[in-house]
Amino acid sequence: MDREKRLRADTPRTDPQPACDPDPIEDNSKRTFLRAAGVLIATQLLPQALVGQNEPGQQGHQGVVGSGQKVVVVIFGGVRRAETFSPEGLENIPHLAGDLLPKALFYPRVSNEGVTAHFNAISSILTGNWQRVDDWGKLSPTTPTVFEHFRKRLGVARSDTWVVASNKALTSLIGASSASDYGPAFGANVVFPKQLMINAVANALRQGRTGNMADRAKVQAELESMLEGSNYEGLGWTVFDAAERLDPRVRATIEDAITSFVRGGGPTSGDELTFFVSREVMRRFSPRLLVVIFSDVEVAHFGSYSLHVAGIRTGDRLAYQLWQEVEANPEYRAKTTMVILPEFGRDPDGSNTNGFFNHRANEESTRITWMMALGAAVDKPQVVERPVRHIDLCPTLAGLLGCPSMDSQGAALTELRG
Numbered sequence: 383m384d385r386e387k388r389l390r391a392d393t394p395r396t397d398p399q400p401a402c403d404p405d406p407i408e409d410n411s412k413r414t415f416l417r418a419a420g421v422l423i424a425t426q427l428l429p430q431a432l433v434g435q436n437e438p439g440q441q442g443h444q445g446v447v448g449s450g451q452k453v454v455v456v457i458f459g460g461v462r463r464a465e466t467f468s469p470e471g472l473e474n475i476p477h478l479a480g481d482l483l484p485k486a487l488f489y490p491r492v493s494n495e496g497v498t499a500h501f502n503a504i505s506s507i508l509t510g511n512w513q514r515v516d517d518w519g520k521l522s523p524t525t526p527t528v529f530e531h532f533r534k535r536l537g538v539a540r541s542d543t544w545v546v547a548s549n550k551a552l553t554s555l556i557g558a559s560s561a562s563d564y565g566p567a568f569g570a571n572v573v574f575p576k577q578l579m580i581n582a583v584a585n586a587l588r589q590g591r592t593g594n595m596a597d598r599a600k601v602q603a604e605l606e607s608m609l610e611g612s613n614y615e616g617l618g619w620t621v622f623d624a625a626e627r628l629d630p631r632v633r634a635t636i637e638d639a640i641t642s643f644v645r646g647g648g649p650t651s652g653d654e655l656t657f658f659v660s661r662e663v664m665r666r667f668s669p670r671l672l673v674v675i676f677s678d679v680e681v682a683h684f685g686s687y688s689l690h691v692a693g694i695r696t697g698d699r700l701a702y703q704l705w706q707e708v709e710a711n712p713e714y715r716a717k718t719t720m721v722i723l724p725e726f727g728r729d730p731d732g733s734n735t736n737g738f739f740n741h742r743a744n745e746e747s748t749r750i751t752w753m754m755a756l757g758a759a760v761d762k763p764q765v766v767e768r769p770v771r772h773i774d775l776c777p778t779l780a781g782l783l784g785c786p787s788m789d790s791q792g793a794a795l796t797e798l799r800g
């Protein structure tokens with residue numbers, strides 16, 4: 383059997399597959415690699431997710447608890463309104479502005495009044511309280527996340543709550559708080575696909591199973607460039623042992639996929655991989671609450687405006703593709719609300735923090751962005767000019783999922799109805 387056929391044969395599929403596959407990647411080997419990586423990472427996580435379903439006192443997602451509604455949240459990293467929802471920015475977001483805005487509930491003024499660093503911003507969004515913990519995710523949020531609230535109050539399984547993230551300023555501590563009576567026992571599955579892939583590649587290299595020496599040299603070079611490419615903000619990935627747990631069948635498939643990837647050549651985007659893994663998680667586990675965190679835009683920390691804008695375009699396309707999956711996938715269609723928002727903006731041009739490079743200034747450009755909601759909870763498309771806050775999203779999501787109200791600083795957005 384040739385490699386392509388073996389990959390296909392080894393790749394478990396979830397039937398029925400949604401008919402719509404808007405994947406725009408034309409390079410077949412890269413597509414094969416990304417798809418295989420998504421499938422493989424989901425496979426690695428399968429035992430954990432199944433354990434989640436069997437936890438004592440927890441119901442699987444077949445149980446009728448809560449509203450029966452699903453929620454997908456897409457978080458973008460830091461993007462200014464100037465490069466997105468402004469007259470000059472619209473060209474960077476053709477899908478958000480052209481395809482999605484006409485059917486969306488849109489909030490043009492959404493403020494981050496907390497710490498404008500990644501871990502704090504995202505944990506504020508996920509808890510409904512402004513969090514001021516370690517910027518690099520060394521400490522959990524201090525009040526319960528929506529995952530914990532949902533799981534504890536309604537007896538929902540871990541397999542129903544997922545975070546899939548590109549941003550390496552996050553750690554798995556984003557999935558649960560340090561609040562007493564809550565914590566990791568009620569947390570979400572948290573996945574960093576690029577980290578898993580790097581570990582899988584490193585492991586394959588260590589095992590010397592990447593084919594002939596020429597291939598190994600290419601894999602080494604590719605791995606190094608990936609590691610360099612992810613080294614923004616000066617923090618390396620932490621060592622992760624997921625690759626050590628691969629079973630031999632999965633490992634063999636990874637090696638085939640790596641070979642295809644190396645032969646295909648060309649850099650790949652962390653957000654593309656995050657998208658593929660997220661879609662695979664939707665198809666395999668159909669979680670009721672999925673949070674997808676993109677971060678290609680954070681290449682801005684390197685100072686390249688054109689790469690930053692390219693990251694915005696990638697995020698625009700991938701968010702649209704996730705929405706297409708929601709509409710095509712029978713587990714999601716007509717019962718899902720999808721919310722898209724940036725973590726914050728970026729600093730204004732001419733600021734003493736290097737403008738778009740960073741997101742530290744206490745200015746409107748950094749603090750005020752936007753939010754878009756689509757799907758089941760949207761009665762009618764409209765623009766809501768009223769200023770809202772990031773912390774208002776969490777109690778809103780809890781309401782959509784049928785949870786009792788949360789004790790949070792945020793207030794539920796009345797325009798979104800479950």
Ligand SMILES: [Zn+2]
Nearest residue numbers: 460500680683
């Ligand atoms: Zn950043």
